[in-house]
Amino acid sequence: MNPCNLCPRKCNIDRSQSLGFCGESEALSVARIAPHFFEEPPISYKKGSGTVFFTGCNLRCEFCQNKAISRGNAEGKIYKKSELIDALCSLQESGVHNINLVTPTHFADKIADILSDMKSRGLLKVPTVYNTSGYESVETLRMLDGLIDIYMPDLKYFSSELSEKYSHAPNYFEVAIEAIREMLRQRGKYKYNESEPKLLSSGVLIRHLVLPSHRKDSIELLSRLAELINPSDVLLSVMSQYTPEFALDSKYSELHRRITSFEYTTVCDKASELGFNGFTQAKESASARYTPDFAKNNNDI
Numbered sequence: 598m599n600p601c602n603l604c605p606r607k608c609n610i611d612r613s614q615s616l617g618f619c620g621e622s623e624a625l626s627v628a629r630i631a632p633h634f635f636e637e638p639p640i641s642y643k644k645g646s647g648t649v650f651f652t653g654c655n656l657r658c659e660f661c662q663n664k665a666i667s668r669g670n671a672e673g674k675i676y677k678k679s680e681l682i683d684a685l686c687s688l689q690e691s692g693v694h695n696i697n698l699v700t701p702t703h704f705a706d707k708i709a710d711i712l713s714d715m716k717s718r719g720l721l722k723v724p725t726v727y728n729t730s731g732y733e734s735v736e737t738l739r740m741l742d743g744l745i746d747i748y749m750p751d752l753k754y755f756s757s758e759l760s761e762k763y764s765h766a767p768n769y770f771e772v773a774i775e776a777i778r779e780m781l782r783q784r785g786k787y788k789y790n791e792s793e794p795k796l797l798s799s800g801v802l803i804r805h806l807v808l809p810s811h812r813k814d815s816i817e818l819l820s821r822l823a824e825l826i827n828p829s830d831v832l833l834s835v836m837s838q839y840t841p842e843f844a845l846d847s848k849y850s851e852l853h854r855r856i857t858s859f860e861y862t863t864v865c866d867k868a869s870e871l872g873f874n875g876f877t878q879a880k881e882s883a884s885a886r887y888t889p890d891f892a893k894n895n896n897d898i
């Protein structure tokens with residue numbers, strides 16, 4: 598067994614023997630496979646996005662809305678390669694518009710193997726989406742070159758103090774920017790489906806969640822992003838759905854409230870001024886009801 602260095606944490610441990618920062622062994626562990634209707638409009642579109650929620654996470658943010666499965670605390674269903682291929686085929690048959698791999702980083706090698714196999718056998722019928730925290734290494738993304746149609750990275754923080762404080766990753770911004778550049782190298786400017794012009798078929802959709810008390814970091818992040826990539830090459834989703842219920846046990850009291858309309862609109866205005874196109878959210882999106890019920894394990898397709 599090779600030591601795991603799949604992500605920038607570079608734990609260099611044998612996951613058949615111990616767990617790394619992501620909290621996962623080498624077993625491919627999935628919390629939920631189901632159509633999901635609350636992604637951005639060109640991802641969920643009419644019939645839903647085919648989400649596959651993996652357990653564990655290599656970032657483990659203080660305010661994570663998927664805490665129930667992301668902290669190495671969830672008992673996911675363990676899939677063999679052939680079983681997950683069968684599940685992905687069933688998911689496609691349910692009519693979803695894409696296969697949306699959520700928090701996939703720590704299983705990227707297995708995912709590359711599965712998608713490569715499905716592609717060579719003609720089993721991939723819809724675009725694939727790689728839905729990630731953005732804390733990715735370029736070497737790992739290169740394993741996925743030609744297998745992922747839509748990259749959907751978060752871009753969470755500019756300040757290294759903030760990324761250290763909330764995600765134990767002081768190098769988050771520079772790592773995530775290099776990852777986004779690699780995603781753009783692979784997929785280029787975003788494209789919509791030729792026969793369904795509001796359904797995304799390839800490209801990079803960057804998500805930014807506005808945090809309470811950190812509007813200035815959001816504005817700095819977007820400004821730096823606009824200097825480092827061409828804003829017209831990507832879609833940007835500025836999210837207002839920060840939900841304090843998932844951070845009420847945090848020692849950081851600034852996370853215990855929702856964002857204000859002022860915080861959100863100033864960040865959206867800056868995104869627009871910088872030339873980004875994409876999506877904003879209604880304020881009622883800041884609700885735990887948009888988080889899937891992970892207790893309904895796997896049975897929704």
Ligand code: SF4
Pocket residue numbers: 601602603604605606607608609610612616617618619620621655702703704
């Ligand atoms: S994938 Fe997990 S074990 Fe591997 S380097 Fe990243 S955090 Fe460590």
